[in-house]
Amino acid sequence: xxxxxxxxxxxxxxxxxxxxxxxxxxxxxxxxxxxxxxxxxxxxxxxxxxxxxxxxxxxxxxx
Numbered sequence: 001x002x003x004x005x006x007x008x009x010x011x012x013x014x015x016x017x018x019x020x021x022x023x024x025x026x027x028x029x030x031x032x033x034x035x036x037x038x039x040x041x042x043x044x045x046x047x048x049x050x051x052x053x054x055x056x057x058x059x060x061x062x063x
Contacts, residue, residue, distance in 0.1 A: 003056075
């Protein structure tokens with residue numbers, strides 16, 4: 001997910017996206033623990049996307 005896309009979203013959309021990414025991260029953690037994860041790089045991508053969304057949400061709240 002690109003930062004430009006994230007900045008264009010409303011706070012409600014960001015919150016919804018954040019929830020879905022956290023669910024996906026939770027599922028990937030279980031898959032990694034059982035050795036079933038196919039795309040191991042996806043774990044890092046999701047972690048970074050969550051950080052980006054949280055950063056933009058904080059910046060919008062401060063503004």
